[in-house]
Amino acid sequence: MLKTLKLRIYQGKQYIKDIKNAPMREQFRGYPIINGERIDEAICPLGAIKNGPISIDMGKCTFCGVCERKSEAVKFSNFYKLATTDRKKLIITKDSGSEEFYKTAIEVKKDIKRILGKSLKLRQVSAGGCNGCEMELNACSNVNFDMGRFGIDFVASPRHADGIVITGSITENMADALEDCYKSTPDPKIVILTGACAISGGIFEDSTKINREFMEKHRIDLYIPGCPIHPLTFINAILDFLDIKS
Amino acid sequence: MNWLITENRQRINLKDIEIAEIDEIRKEATKINKRPIGFFGLRLDSGIRLFIILADDEEGKLYVTSSIFNKEDREYESFTQYMEKYHIFEREFYEEFKIEPKNHPWLKPLREHREEYNFFEMQGDEIHQVAVGPIHAGVIEPGHFRFMCNGEKIYNLEIQLGWQNRGIEELFKKKHSNQLAESICGDSVIAHNLAYSNLIETLSDRKISNKSQIIRLIALEMERSAIHIGDLGAIAGDIGYLMGASVFGAIRTLVINTMLEISGSRFGRGLIVTGGVNFDIDKEMGEKINTVLDKVSKDVERTMKTMLEAPTVISRLEKTGTVSEENAEKLGLVGMAARASGINIDTRFDFKDKWYKDIENKTTKFDGDVYSRTRLRYKEIKQSIYIIKKFIKLLQNYEKEDLIEDNEKKLIPESMAISITEGWRGEVVHIAITDKNGEIIRYKIKDPSFNNWYALAMAVRNNGISDFPLCNKSFNLSYCGNDL
Numbered sequence: 090m091l092k093t094l095k096l097r098i099y100q101g102k103q104y105i106k107d108i109k110n111a112p113m114r115e116q117f118r119g120y121p122i123i124n125g126e127r128i129d130e131a132i133c134p135l136g137a138i139k140n141g142p143i144s145i146d147m148g149k150c151t152f153c154g155v156c157e158r159k160s161e162a163v164k165f166s167n168f169y170k171l172a173t174t175d176r177k178k179l180i181i182t183k184d185s186g187s188e189e190f191y192k193t194a195i196e197v198k199k200d201i202k203r204i205l206g207k208s209l210k211l212r213q214v215s216a217g218g219c220n221g222c223e224m225e226l227n228a229c230s231n232v233n234f235d236m237g238r239f240g241i242d243f244v245a246s247p248r249h250a251d252g253i254v255i256t257g258s259i260t261e262n263m264a265d266a267l268e269d270c271y272k273s274t275p276d277p278k279i280v281i282l283t284g285a286c287a288i289s290g291g292i293f294e295d296s297t298k299i300n301r302e303f304m305e306k307h308r309i310d311l312y313i314p315g316c317p318i319h320p321l322t323f324i325n326a327i328l329d330f331l332d333i334k335s
Numbered sequence: 336m337n338w339l340i341t342e343n344r345q346r347i348n349l350k351d352i353e354i355a356e357i358d359e360i361r362k363e364a365t366k367i368n369k370r371p372i373g374f375f376g377l378r379l380d381s382g383i384r385l386f387i388i389l390a391d392d393e394e395g396k397l398y399v400t401s402s403i404f405n406k407e408d409r410e411y412e413s414f415t416q417y418m419e420k421y422h423i424f425e426r427e428f429y430e431e432f433k434i435e436p437k438n439h440p441w442l443k444p445l446r447e448h449r450e451e452y453n454f455f456e457m458q459g460d461e462i463h464q465v466a467v468g469p470i471h472a473g474v475i476e477p478g479h480f481r482f483m484c485n486g487e488k489i490y491n492l493e494i495q496l497g498w499q500n501r502g503i504e505e506l507f508k509k510k511h512s513n514q515l516a517e518s519i520c521g522d523s524v525i526a527h528n529l530a531y532s533n534l535i536e537t538l539s540d541r542k543i544s545n546k547s548q549i550i551r552l553i554a555l556e557m558e559r560s561a562i563h564i565g566d567l568g569a570i571a572g573d574i575g576y577l578m579g580a581s582v583f584g585a586i587r588t589l590v591i592n593t594m595l596e597i598s599g600s601r602f603g604r605g606l607i608v609t610g611g612v613n614f615d616i617d618k619e620m621g622e623k624i625n626t627v628l629d630k631v632s633k634d635v636e637r638t639m640k641t642m643l644e645a646p647t648v649i650s651r652l653e654k655t656g657t658v659s660e661e662n663a664e665k666l667g668l669v670g671m672a673a674r675a676s677g678i679n680i681d682t683r684f685d686f687k688d689k690w691y692k693d694i695e696n697k698t699t700k701f702d703g704d705v706y707s708r709t710r711l712r713y714k715e716i717k718q719s720i721y722i723i724k725k726f727i728k729l730l731q732n733y734e735k736e737d738l739i740e741d742n743e744k745k746l747i748p749e750s751m752a753i754s755i756t757e758g759w760r761g762e763v764v765h766i767a768i769t770d771k772n773g774e775i776i777r778y779k780i781k782d783p784s785f786n787n788w789y790a791l792a793m794a795v796r797n798n799g800i801s802d803f804p805l806c807n808k809s810f811n812l813s814y815c816g817n818d819l
Contacts (some may be wrong), residue, residue, distance in 0.1 A: 092641045116599045134512040153605045213474045221521025231584040245472035262498045298502035
């Protein structure tokens with residue numbers, strides 16, 4: 090017991106105090122900055138880059154950095170607040186800098202803020218990804234990121250949840266289970282897509298084994314890009330969405 | 336019949352692989368009793384060609400042969416009835432090609448089962464079933480577990496997987512890339528991408544610099560230590576020792592954030608590319624890694640010692656979820672799960688590798704319970720840190736070498752190659768076959784979870800159902816690696 094207490098004191102406090110302004114390591118590949126007129130579209134293994142004028146779809150991008158290495162036209166910044174409430178805004182063009190993007194990316198809705206602003210319980214459904222986003226979502230609740238301090242938690246049942254967080258491209262095999270989970274979540278509820286797979290199908294987009302009907306049927310409230318998403322991207326997305334000032 | 340004997344990461348001509356009678360192969364395979372690592376079909380115009388690849392861990396050799404099923408051949412005598420370790424391979428083969436292995440004791444669907452699935456059921460007034468999944472209570476991948484219990488005690492667990500099936504092998508045929516390899520299984524990014532890159536380099540006869548080879552292995556060992564540390568935290572969490580859960584979680588962050596500093600991704604995405612690596616570990620970065628690892632090593636040791644001194648911890652870990660050596664051998668377990676049950680196989684050391692040959696691999700005898708798997712992880716964290724430090728030192732000799740060899744080449748036609756990498760769970764096997772134009776016509780992936788899921792089902796027998804999460808975490812198997 091004494092040893093355990095000693096260990097506790099030795100470890101101290103490790104949480105990131107100001108999560109909204111947490112510094113990010115410069116090597117992190119976040120918001121892409123476009124600086125050029127033309128690019129070879131084929132260099133992107135995901136097909137996320139288009140010409141005329143150059144655009145990058147952060148909903149498809151895995152932030153692998155191939156375009157940055159093979160072309161002068163793209164440079165990844167370490168800006169990590171990438172989430173938006175509008176799918177179209179994820180398509181980045183030459184004129185959109187990270188600050189401008191962030192200013193308008195998330196539209197705060199009064200009702201959501203009023204109903205969920207003080208406590209948001211989420212049910213996570215993993216449906217055909219790679220477990221990368223799941224690991225990062227788990228990390229959101231560890232002692233470093235400590236998302237629970239804002240009243241945001243993952244819960245064990247959709248019945249206890251205010252919304253669902255989807256990861257993965259949604260396989261044919263998981264489509265029914267996801268639909269059931271959605272129906273089991275009481276209204277009002279929100280739907281959050283996490284990672285490139287969930288937003289666009291990502292690297293699995295061309296697979297015959299995925300079924301994305303869910304996206305056509307239901308309203309999506311928040312898109313959080315990444316491959317996988319960084320915990321700071323996820324937590325800040327939720328804080329901004331709920332208009333929590335930390 | 337004759338086996339074609341080859342090695343890890345060696346290109347073989349397709350025409351050198353013998354086509355033998357399936358019954359004859361079965362008799363030979365029973366006689367030599369080696370471990371299968373590949374058992375998959377290739378569609379031909381005239382039927383199906385089944386490839387069988389066995390591993391000889393003592394000699395570090397691979398045995399390859401094949402057999403042809405014509406269109407009218409719908410069945411053969413199963414291998415599983417003589418050697419249990421083929422069970423999962425034959426199920427997979429049957430599911431894909433509908434050629435039935437006769438007398439297979441458990442010929443159930445592996446990944447496709449949305450229509451109808453008959454679970455193993457027990458009769459009796461006191462027997463009850465518990466169904467869990469596909470969506471689980473935590474933030475975990477999907478899978479369905481069906482327990483047959485008497486009170487708290489589990490008699491049988493049946494694990495139904497396939498929910499994550501993304502058709503990844505077909506995607507490799509359409510368009511293969513490092514990004515796709517990294518997404519096979521997101522907790523083994525480095526292991527799968529390394530297996531893929533080695534395979535493509537072998538098939539196109541591309542040599543890569545010593546420097547990039549070492550950087551790749553540093554990343555592989557970092558991935559191993561990071562996951563093991565995280566899993567020690569998860570094990571601690573499942574027995575209610577929250578101090579362990581918090582502290583190991585924080586220590587893991589140190590390792591993966593260092594990975595971020597190397598490669599721009601916490602899991603090392605974008606680091607390995609066919610032809611080499613994209614990011615350097617220079618002298619300064621090497622020193623940084625060493626400093627972090629010193630702290631990690633110290634903190635892990637301190638936390639582990641404190642944790643294992645608590646009798647409440649030991650009483651939950653010891654003799655919980657035991658897989659005996661005999662069962663592990665029969666089921667053909669691989670990697671960490673096999674080593675924890677006393678079978679010392681490790682493809683890093685068993686198969687010839689120029690970088691691992693000078694590293695001493697002290698083997699410890701473990702007994703197959705959760706306590707063994709916990710101690711094994713601790714041992715492997717220390718070993719990985721030792722290896723990383725050694726490799727960082729070694730890197731100095733190759734400072735001037737290139738990171739990437741930019742001589743991209745086409746794949747050599749009508750060939751096959753087998754690439755094995757020891758990820759943190761165990762052997763990750765990638766196999767590819769090319770046609771006469773050098774296009775990939777078959778891509779086969781075997782994640783260690785494919786072999787090891789059955790170990791979990793065995794481990795929980797006669798244990799309380801409340802110990803299931805603990806047993807599960809002690810293995811931490813991959814759903815997507817199995818489902819592909």
